[in-house]
Amino acid sequence: MNAIEITGxxxxxxxxxxxxxxxxxxxxxxxxxxxxxxxxxPNGAGKSTTIKLVMGLLRPTSGRAQIMGMDSNQAESxxxxxxxxxxxxxxxxxxxxxxxxxxxxxxxxxxxxxAQRSEDVLKRLDLWDARKRPMRGYSKGMVQRVGLAQALxxxxxxxxxxxxxxxxxxxGRALVKDIIFDLKARGKCVFFSTHITDDVEKVCDRVxxxxxxxxxxxxxxxxxxxxxxxxxxxxxxNPDGAKEELxxxxxxxxxxxxxxxxxxxxxxxxxxxxxxxxxxxxxxVAQ
Amino acid sequence: xxxxxxxxxxxxFRDRVFQGIMVTACAFLLIPVIASLSMRQVTELSLTLSLSxxxxxxxxxAVFLGGTSLWKDIExxxxxxxxxxxxxxxxxxxxRFGGTALFVLLAxxxxxxxxxxxxxxxxxxxxxxxxxxxxxMAICILxxxxxxxxxxxxxxxxxxxxxxxxxxVFGTIATFLAGGVTQxxxxxxxSPASKALSPLVKKLATILYYLLPNxxxxxxxxxxxxxxxxxxxxxxxxxxxxxxxxxxxxxxAATIFSRREMR
Numbered sequence: 001m002n003a004i005e006i007t008g009x010x011x012x013x014x015x016x017x018x019x020x021x022x023x024x025x026x027x028x029x030x031x032x033x034x035x036x037x038x039x040x041x042p043n044g045a046g047k048s049t050t051i052k053l054v055m056g057l058l059r060p061t062s063g064r065a066q067i068m069g070m071d072s073n074q075a076e077s078x079x080x081x082x083x084x085x086x087x088x089x090x091x092x093x094x095x096x097x098x099x100x101x102x103x104x105x106x107x108x109x110x111x112x113x114x115a116q117r118s119e120d121v122l123k124r125l126d127l128w129d130a131r132k133r134p135m136r137g138y139s140k141g142m143v144q145r146v147g148l149a150q151a152l153x154x155x156x157x158x159x160x161x162x163x164x165x166x167x168x169x170x171x172g173r174a175l176v177k178d179i180i181f182d183l184k185a186r187g188k189c190v191f192f193s194t195h196i197t198d199d200v201e202k203v204c205d206r207v208x209x210x211x212x213x214x215x216x217x218x219x220x221x222x223x224x225x226x227x228x229x230x231x232x233x234x235x236x237x238n239p240d241g242a243k244e245e246l247x248x249x250x251x252x253x254x255x256x257x258x259x260x261x262x263x264x265x266x267x268x269x270x271x272x273x274x275x276x277x278x279x280x281x282x283x284x285v286a287q
Numbered sequence: 288x289x290x291x292x293x294x295x296x297x298x299x300f301r302d303r304v305f306q307g308i309m310v311t312a313c314a315f316l317l318i319p320v321i322a323s324l325s326m327r328q329v330t331e332l333s334l335t336l337s338l339s340x341x342x343x344x345x346x347x348x349a350v351f352l353g354g355t356s357l358w359k360d361i362e363x364x365x366x367x368x369x370x371x372x373x374x375x376x377x378x379x380x381x382x383r384f385g386g387t388a389l390f391v392l393l394a395x396x397x398x399x400x401x402x403x404x405x406x407x408x409x410x411x412x413x414x415x416x417x418x419x420x421x422x423x424m425a426i427c428i429l430x431x432x433x434x435x436x437x438x439x440x441x442x443x444x445x446x447x448x449x450x451x452x453x454x455x456v457f458g459t460i461a462t463f464l465a466g467g468v469t470q471x472x473x474x475x476x477x478s479p480a481s482k483a484l485s486p487l488v489k490k491l492a493t494i495l496y497y498l499l500p501n502x503x504x505x506x507x508x509x510x511x512x513x514x515x516x517x518x519x520x521x522x523x524x525x526x527x528x529x530x531x532x533x534x535x536x537x538x539x540a541a542t543i544f545s546r547r548e549m550r
Binding site: 106 | 297372373549
């Protein structure tokens with residue numbers, strides 16, 4: 001069973017002066033269980049609209065979305081999901097601990113398990129010391145981490161994260177990447193939106209690029225990176241001890257290595273030079 | 288749903304608006320002094336002032352808690368996270384309403400105890416000829432609370448269609464004012480004194496009478512103040528009216544809220 005299945009999802013919003021705005025134009029997308037999928041697109045591309053439709057927060061004009069085989073309009077479909085909204089906000093009169101406990105109870109977690117899981121996620125997200133303080137005193141980054149904690153606490157099979165790295169400092173971003181790697185290792189499905197290409201390159205199995213409500217491409221990250229290799233930077237040391245960096249085209253690498261043995265050059269390092277995810281993304285969006 | 292009720296109650300207890308409103312309850316301490324200035328009917332006046340103060344505080348709670356509870360959740364984007372949980376929108380909305388209504392009942396009970404203390408004190412110092420019927424006073428406060436719970440249901444209905452707090456707050460206040468006089472207006476248009484009115488106005492008044500909540504039926508202050516017997520059948524009818532009216536309002540609110548786009 002696929003974790004998320006989106007079929008012909010179309011969303012129209014009322015615009016100014018009785019006009020209609022097509023926010024999403026017939027999106028078809030399938031995300032398998034255990035897959036980490038990055039949903040890439042510029043601001044206003046339709047990423048959050050897609051996620052809100054999948055989460056049942058918006059009603060599709062046509063088409064449908066399913067989570068673990070259940071229509072996403074049914075509340076029960078969210079039982080398998082850990083959801084982090086974009087720029088999340090939580091009842092700020094509650095402490096992080098109280099909110100996590102509330103979320104756990106909505107998933108009908110047993111009290112002992114909930115207490116244990118709550119402690120685990122709060123410690124992991126560095127919120128343990130602040131857990132008893134009302135969230136109205138939290139920084140933006142801390143609220144974002146509460147958002148991740150509440151998505152993780154019930155250990156679901158599917159994670160839907162809308163801009164999970166938003167508002168986080170470099171340490172927080174590294175932590176989120178770690179968490180996603182960990183979820184991937186445990187066979188969980190992660191569907192997350194971002195406009196930061198580096199995040200996708202590092203953690204995703206597949207990436208989908210959306211722009212102006214249209215899904216432009218869905219591709220394996222590994223394939224994109226392989227395809228983007230243009231050549232190699234080769235760091236060599238000559239027989240006289242001098243070091244130099246050379247650019248060798250992809251097709252000539254083998255020949256160069258053989259030649260360097262003949263020339264008594266020692267190769268110290270070979271680094272692929274390739275178009276990165278950003279270049280791929282810009283290319284797609286510009287088309 | 289019970290967790291939503293619990294969260295709602297917690298939110299109200301920690302809300303500054305609530306704390307501010309409850310400071311108003313300190314006015315109870317002044318009631319015996321003010322009542323004694325009347326020189327006669329001190330107990331009756333204590334009773335009147337106590338019941339009026341309870342009514343006023345419950346009105347503030349109903350308007351500000353009922354009118355802002357759902358709207359605040361949407362405005363502050365709390366709904367995105369809560370409705371992302373396996374919780375139906377209907378359960379969420381009914382839970383929010385239940386928590387607010389339960390709080391109004393609790394507030395009425397606490398304020399009722401304060402009123403009992405004030406009236407007991409006044410009647411001990413200035414004994415009254417007419418006995419105080421405590422059960423009537425309790426039922427009067429209970430029906431007052433029911434009236435404001437009905438008003439909260441109105442506020443919730445307004446909240447489901449509104450994108451700002453104007454309609455939930457001012458619409459609720461307008462409904463309260465109109466609902467307090469519908470009975471008198473209805474009786475007037477059906478009396479010989481209304482001969483001069485056009486049939487259209489009479490028809491309109493009749494439609495509004497059936498459409499708007501009739502808050503007059505919940506007012507038992509005269510019975511409590513003058514120890515008049517309570518009309519048992521009338522109370523049953525009012526209770527049934529409360530259940531049906533609140534049920535209809537919440538059904539409409541839940542239907543609208545379940546279709547609302549969370550943009």
